[in-house]
Amino acid sequence: MALSIARIDRRYLYILLFILVSIPLLNPLKLPVPISELTTNVYDPTAALPAGSIVISSFDFGPSTIPENRPQAKAHLFHCKQLGLKVVATAFWVSGAPIGNDVLQEVYGSDFPNISEYGESIVYLGYIPGGEVGMQTFGDDTWQAKGIDHYGTAVGDLPLMQECQSAADFDLWAEWTSGTPGEQQVIQFVQGRHGGPSAVPIVVGSTAVSVPGMMPFYMAGQIIGILNGLAGAGEYESLLNVAYGYPFEQGPGLDAQSVAHVLIIIFVIMGNIGYAMSKYGGGEGS
Amino acid sequence: MIPPELGLFAAIFGVFVTIFIYSFLWKENPLSRAVEHLFIGLAAVFTLGGMYDAAVTQAYWGTNRIVEGNFIWLIPILISLMYFFFFSKKYFFLYRYPVAIVVGIMAGMMICGMIQSNFLVQIQSTVTLPLVGEGVWDGWPPQGLDSIITIIGVITALSFFFFTWEHKGALGISTRIGRYFLMATFGAAYGGTVMARMSLFIGRLRFLYETSYEDWFWAYYLIPIAVICVIIVALWERSKPTTTPPTPETRPTTKGKSEE
Numbered sequence: 001m002a003l004s005i006a007r008i009d010r011r012y013l014y015i016l017l018f019i020l021v022s023i024p025l026l027n028p029l030k031l032p033v034p035i036s037e038l039t040t041n042v043y044d045p046t047a048a049l050p051a052g053s054i055v056i057s058s059f060d061f062g063p064s065t066i067p068e069n070r071p072q073a074k075a076h077l078f079h080c081k082q083l084g085l086k087v088v089a090t091a092f093w094v095s096g097a098p099i100g101n102d103v104l105q106e107v108y109g110s111d112f113p114n115i116s117e118y119g120e121s122i123v124y125l126g127y128i129p130g131g132e133v134g135m136q137t138f139g140d141d142t143w144q145a146k147g148i149d150h151y152g153t154a155v156g157d158l159p160l161m162q163e164c165q166s167a168a169d170f171d172l173w174a175e176w177t178s179g180t181p182g183e184q185q186v187i188q189f190v191q192g193r194h195g196g197p198s199a200v201p202i203v204v205g206s207t208a209v210s211v212p213g214m215m216p217f218y219m220a221g222q223i224i225g226i227l228n229g230l231a232g233a234g235e236y237e238s239l240l241n242v243a244y245g246y247p248f249e250q251g252p253g254l255d256a257q258s259v260a261h262v263l264i265i266i267f268v269i270m271g272n273i274g275y276a277m278s279k280y281g282g283g284e285g286s
Numbered sequence: 287m288i289p290p291e292l293g294l295f296a297a298i299f300g301v302f303v304t305i306f307i308y309s310f311l312w313k314e315n316p317l318s319r320a321v322e323h324l325f326i327g328l329a330a331v332f333t334l335g336g337m338y339d340a341a342v343t344q345a346y347w348g349t350n351r352i353v354e355g356n357f358i359w360l361i362p363i364l365i366s367l368m369y370f371f372f373f374s375k376k377y378f379f380l381y382r383y384p385v386a387i388v389v390g391i392m393a394g395m396m397i398c399g400m401i402q403s404n405f406l407v408q409i410q411s412t413v414t415l416p417l418v419g420e421g422v423w424d425g426w427p428p429q430g431l432d433s434i435i436t437i438i439g440v441i442t443a444l445s446f447f448f449f450t451w452e453h454k455g456a457l458g459i460s461t462r463i464g465r466y467f468l469m470a471t472f473g474a475a476y477g478g479t480v481m482a483r484m485s486l487f488i489g490r491l492r493f494l495y496e497t498s499y500e501d502w503f504w505a506y507y508l509i510p511i512a513v514i515c516v517i518i519v520a521l522w523e524r525s526k527p528t529t530t531p532p533t534p535e536t537r538p539t540t541k542g543k544s545e546e
Binding site for chain 1: 311312329332333336337339340341348349351391392395396399400402403404407408410411436471474475477478479480481482483484485486487488489490491492495
């Protein structure tokens with residue numbers, strides 16, 4: 001018995017996982033979504049910014065983490081738009097640039113960047129090369145880091161960029177990240193060089209795998225809020241849904257994630273029972 | 287998510303590559319390998335193209351920096367071209383200069399940045415954790431309890447990496463507690479990893495279930511076809527005669543070559 005539990009073919013577990021995750025996606029369970037403190041600490045500081053404040057929205061992720069990072073960035077951009085905040089969007093990952101353009105088109109309309117607000121309350125600079133060096137240059141002298149926007153317009157011709165010339169002008173940095181350069185590089189090369197957390201507050205939307213590593217920075221106040229993976233995106237959508245009627249798109253995904261986590265907990269318990277029985281029960285595996 | 291100009295093709299292609307790459311979980315097969323290679327190739331080309339566009343087109347020609355006489359921008363071009371001396375035996379030493387410049391810049395930047403944000407600020411925030419004061423012990427869990435746990439965790443976890451003395455007595459107790467804190471940290475990291483991987487899997491499943499084209503095509507129509515393709519290829523590979531790798535005894539010796 002102990003040995004049979006320990007030796008279940010992993011492929012049966014995959015099939016079980018596939019079936020159980022599919023059920024809530026096809027037929028949402030509508031489980032409640034409690035809002036975590038991490039998410040509230042992204043929402044509240046953003047909502048507290050006065051209209052016209054400048055928010056940097058940085059798309060530092062690739063296609064592999066779109067399910068987590070994209071809904072986070074999209075929801076936060078929508079929030080900024082509703083609050084009348086000015087957004088300077090950019091990407092320090094080359095693969096983040098087209099995703100950023102895509103998300104902005106979803107939030108600001110499919111005609112983006114050919115909209116009246118472009119250049120006034122929203123600018124998309126696109127990819128800034130150089131990784132950490134590019135990030136530091138962007139904080140020191142925004143125009144020097146990128147002479148033209150994603151669509152070829154000189155930054156000097158964009159009225160918003162007249163107000164955004166260095167980190168001293170940033171009121172909030174929203175970092176959507178799944179690696180390096182990411183939130184740690186923003187802390188080191190922008191926040192650390194320009195007055196600390198009070199001068200450049202940072203909120204992060206990250207893949208869940210990276211969040212435990214961010215907690216020391218969160219506890220130290222270097223990061224003021226974190227959207228934790230798909231759950232963080234869902235929680236933020238839920239808050240926006242109440243405030244602005246924003247579509248709660250991640251609901252089925254959160255249901256599926258809850259089901260998957262319960263299943264994995266059961267797997268872990270079964271595995272431990274099998275191990276304990278084989279070790280202490282005098283089974284074949286001992 | 288799918289660009290309208292690609293439409294149906296992107297949906298069909300997306301379904302097939304998704305099923306092919308996940309077929310790896312069942313067994314590695316030619317289709318999963320093909321998609322893996324396709325992904326690596328596309329990522330490499332996309333990165334190269336994007337960086338070329340950003341560095342050359344946007345930083346130089348798009349902004350007319352060099353045309354306007356700002357010749358300092360030529361220096362990075364010249365330095366980067368020196369990388370190509372990697373392919374020359376005679377001038378290989380020149381290849382080391384751009385490498386040295388990049389290493390030097392990054393080391394300088396990282397040392398300053400890391401010490402400030404990852405070291406000093408972390409120490410500062412740990413030693414200033416509130417233990418007394420108004421509201422510190424109010425509510426549940428009180429902030430003071432968090433502070434005490436953090437302080438114990440920092441001290442004991444650090445003691446685990448203290449190798450000057452043998453971990454016995456008081457130090458042994460401390461390292462044991464520190465090990466539990468480290469295990470809890472790894473557990474949290476594992477939980478985060480599971481959560482992240484599940485999110486990606488759910489993202490792919492939502493693509494399969496929710497992608498449609500002009501109300502007549504749904505991506506999940508193709509799932510059975512893609513699965514059948516995987517089965518056919520797996521069976522075909524299984525039917526091929528297997529080649530046994532040479533055993534160490536029969537493997538041709540390289541002894542003579544290495545001696546040369």
